[in-house]
Amino acid sequence: MTLPAEPLAKVNGASTIRNEGGLGEDAVVHALPDPVLVIDADDRVRYVNTAAEQFFATGRDSLIRKSIQELTADDSPIVDLVYRVRRSGVSIAQHGMEMCSPRDGTRRVDIHVGVLDQSHGDVVLCLRQRTFAETISRHLTSRDSVRSVTAMAAVLAHEVKNPLAGIRGAAQLLEREILGEGESLARLICDEVDRICSLVENMEVFADERPIDIEPLNIHELLDHVRRLVEAGAEGAKLKFVESYDPSLPPVLGNRDQLIQALLNLVNNAVEACSEPGGEITLLTAYRHGMRATVPGSKGRLDLPLEVAVRDNGMGIAEEVRANLFDAFVSGKRGGTGLGLALVAKIVRDHGGVIEYESRQRRTEFRMRLPVASEG
Incomplete structure (x- = not known):
């Protein structure tokens, strides 16, 4: 996306440049469907378009002068991305990044950061939210x-x-x-x-394509069971387990043995990724309202509000295997069969759910989204 730099560069002076047809370029930026923000040298917002107000569900007056850390998080990769662009003077695009904020939770976005006014340290930030589709x-x-x-x-x-x-x-x-x-x-x-x-x-x-036997299950009990199994098998390894659970989660309708197998595969992968000292594995659960989708082969729309995640601080997934990570015989581990994640994908599919992942150095997270109940 090419943005009109001149009017934004003069945002402090509130100047507006008009083309021959009399249309303000600032109005063009406000008409864009994607959020656009200008970040100054102090990492504070100086300019937002209308799409940015809608994205953050906050008016312009509330957004202006907020820091990026307030909009995302202190350890957000977006903060590092802005710093790298400001230091190098070169535009950078990142796809499928995870954007976290206390207010809006976690969203996956494509991000473009470019230099707007290098002498003042201003950069322009363009966001595009990935859809659930x-x-x-x-x-x-x-x-x-x-x-x-x-x-x-x-x-x-x-x-x-x-x-x-x-x-x-x-x-x-x-x-x-x-x-x-x-x-x-x-x-x-x-x-x-x-x-x-x-x-x-x-x-x-x-x-095995037979229908699975399902029953209401406490997902936290399954996670605790898997953690004990892994800790017993990894005795002597200096690993730290962190639990971040939503205690109000309703039961999930699932097959106990299969869900344990899926979680065990994910946690064992995380253990292998944390081979260096200081390894940390985080087990997370959350309830995400409004997660609904129509999947071919299913009747009606699926409710997928229950999120179960396994996060590690290992070296991340090799770039060359990411596009086909859940395919059989695809493995980033030497000597791996490439069937572990394919089995996880099958189990999640058999439960009517979806699995996705996000990976960068020192942070890889696999998320299962599962149904808790079906509506007619």
Whole structure:
């Protein structure tokens, strides 16, 4: 987006430049559908357009002279982005950033920051809020991936697993009859067949399309159970767990074992990401009003107000795997099968929910949005 810099640069003087048709360029900025703010050298708002007032649900008089930290948060990446643009003199765009504020909660936005008046340290900030429809679109893409794995699992179970049993039996006979190097090679064949069978068995989970048994569940009890399991398995690791729960959450309708498996996969991934000292994993829950969506294959609109999140302060997710993170066989870990997050996506889908994530260095967060009740 190219913004008319001259009228905004003169905001202190309240000057307005008009084109040949007599239309004020300031009026053009106010007509833009995306929020536009001018931030001065003290990180305070000097100018907002009408869309910015609507975005923050606050009038111009209340926004002017507020600091960015008041509008977002002290540790918001937007603050760092403004600093980098001011220091480098180069415009920067970031997509899918998380914008948090005490008043409005968490919103995902695309942000463009450009230099407006370098001599005074003024920058212009343009925001575009990501819609929930975009989240649903990403969810449907991962659902299609799970469907392809389902078909593959059915083929593997029949065409691969049965012959592997014969190969293993033959290798065991050879192991008994030969000595020396041949014996160790026969043992190697058995071990590799076992490994492949284990992989096929893991994939068979995707082929199970039966309706799940659901019941009202306390999501905090499930999170506590998962935390105890992980702490017992990671004994000796210097990890800190932080809980940020909304105590007023209603029960979620779900399958206990499956939700535990999904949460366990997410928390174990967070543990592996926090390999350095000072690792911290935060478990969060919240109730988000108005989270509704129509998903193909569902009846009516889905209410997805219950948010369950796992956040870590590890190194973040590798850029090259982010676009297909929930696809099968995609893994950012050396030696990973790439089935863990695909299974999480399937479990969330089977519960009528949506999963999304946000990742940058020292902050990765996976969020499950789940239904608590269905309306007719």
